[in-house]
Amino acid sequence: MTRKLLLAVGLLLYASLVESADLLELIASKPALSQVKKIIEADDVLTSLLKSKSYMAFLPNDKALNTYQGVKDSILISYHLSNLPYLVQDMPDELNTDLAGNPRVYISKLPSGRPSTTGWEHLHVYINDAKVIDANHEAISSRGMKQMLHIVDRVITPTVPRGIDFSQIDSIYLNPDAQKLIEKPRYYGLEGSLSISEFEGRVNALNLHDVYNISGKNTFFIPVDAGINTIIDKQVIHGHVVPGKVLFTRTVQDSKEEFESLAFTDNLKVFISMENVSSFNNEDQYYAKSKTIASDVAHMKGTALARIVKGNIPIKNGVAHLIDRPLMLVATNVLAILQKTAQLSMFYDLIRNHDSGLINVMTVAKSLTIFAPSNEAFKKVNNRQLEQIQLNTENISRLLRLHVVERILTTDELMDRNREPNLQVPTLSKGQSLYFAINSMDPKSPVVTVEGAGVTGTLTTANVIARNGAVHIVDRLLGIPSQTVYEKLATDPILSATFNLSQQEGWNEKLKNRDEQFTLFVPTNDAWAEIRRTMPSAYKKLFMGSFAYHVRNILERHMIANSVFTLEELLSLTTNATVSGKNILQGRLNMTRGKVYFQARVTQSFGDILGQTPSEYYTDWNGVRAKVIRPDLKCVNGVVHVIDKVMMMNRDVTVSGSAVPAASGLASLVATFFTVAFARALHH
16 A cells, blocks of 8 residues: 555655656746747747756846846846746845856845745845745756746846957957956947046056955945046055945845945045935935044045946956046035036035025035035925015025035034033024034944924034035925924924923923914023922922812913014014113013013123124013024914023912812812701701
């Protein structure tokens, strides 16, 4: 019985082998591979090989081939074949292909965050820059050898001579390393706007060919001719190479991940990173960034940006990317950075079209810092508001100049000054400052936020250095609000105490209403800490949650409802006055609850204050003077002015008896009345 069972199993296995499809038949059964099928069937030799030999194919689907602009022939398909039939999860880091010269493909595996159902879904697998989207389809050749099919979402382009008779060139150019690529770029179509002959000339002059024939898996950044207009030395060339890492654009998914370049010595330390930036048309644009964190006499600290104009050129010793300008080098001026950085094109166009004076400033000024919003930042802006601002020359100039500081300000300096309370720097927009916070003190990659006119942005690329300053790319257009007063209080870390207090009995819900208007003078967390120190009992009662009535009274003393008063508008309400023997400007504000004086002072007064610009602003309530330390945080339904004191006194939270809300006094009185009345009734 056992012998018969084994015989039956053997016959079934044999039948399955006989009836299994070979790789060509498997390809033909996939509707998404119809174009690949046609290319293969046009080549008899390739057709025969796929039927009979052991192969692994990682083939582009029809969608990928439809967008591919290169030659679609058997040479291309051969670069998608290897004679080792791996499951996708078992692939090694690199594989030789079946193309003449056996050029390699490089495998990258990244976690997908998904569960694995058939053995590979927990991974994102890339072959060069193409992502595997379907995998592990097994086949058997006509000779009984294992075959494997995977499907990818892009064509994997080989670096092979095109339009040249292979018999007329040295075989070393069939599978070039980086040195051969820059030596004979025309073999590989690198001509015209992609010419790299200038860079190759610099490499020759410095006798640095050995940099480009280093073995192993490396990444090379090569600037095209149009971007080279200055001297490139040995250290700069070293700063264009990442040794020991193959970095295809799609496989670097974290722009904060930095890699040591060859320019990494005791005196000079240069990191390289890559970033995917969406263009205005939502197309992917990739940038290479060099960050010099330790400099020498000839090379400045800071960041240099270069757009990848042709990426993912596979070579024998890694991958090459052509970039539009050299890394590590300093731009002529900050304006040149805006002009040449595609992801800043919308900001540059606004300046060019609306503020020629600012263009001139950026060209001739000796020290400037630009906080430049990216094209992506403009997608977060209310277009109607921006269009309205552009109709008024003064308003658009004020908005643009809010992003410009008349000094060089790097993240190193901001970190050094981080302990300063209320770190602020005046801008070219008269009367407006930028306010900074450091949310991560990592010296290599600090997280820096900047606030201008109530809008807070994060520096996504910092310290792009020019000869006359620096550019920081930010993720928001400053000055055009998108948050409500409620959202501003909820998201600003130095206002969290006021926000938490305002939640009692839903008092702050009204601040969400975009159809109403508010002016709020908001105490900082430090201001509430001062109340905790000087009025501990009152502080405890306010924050314990049982004294919402008292909280409301205090907060409404800090609010003007149904009106928006910017600092300039508050100033217009004031008149000349003398307080404590000092000449000031003062005006009375009708708050939601009570009255508060708004005061403006000149630090050093010379005669009539009306002829001078005040430099300090205060609110004054019953002798409690609170300084306005961050004015004009504009919101879609109002404005917030940050103050350094809470306008309150101990008596604001005075209650009768023990710690019971004062609102319960009436209830106690009523209870007492009924108790006495009941006692008298019993007596009678």
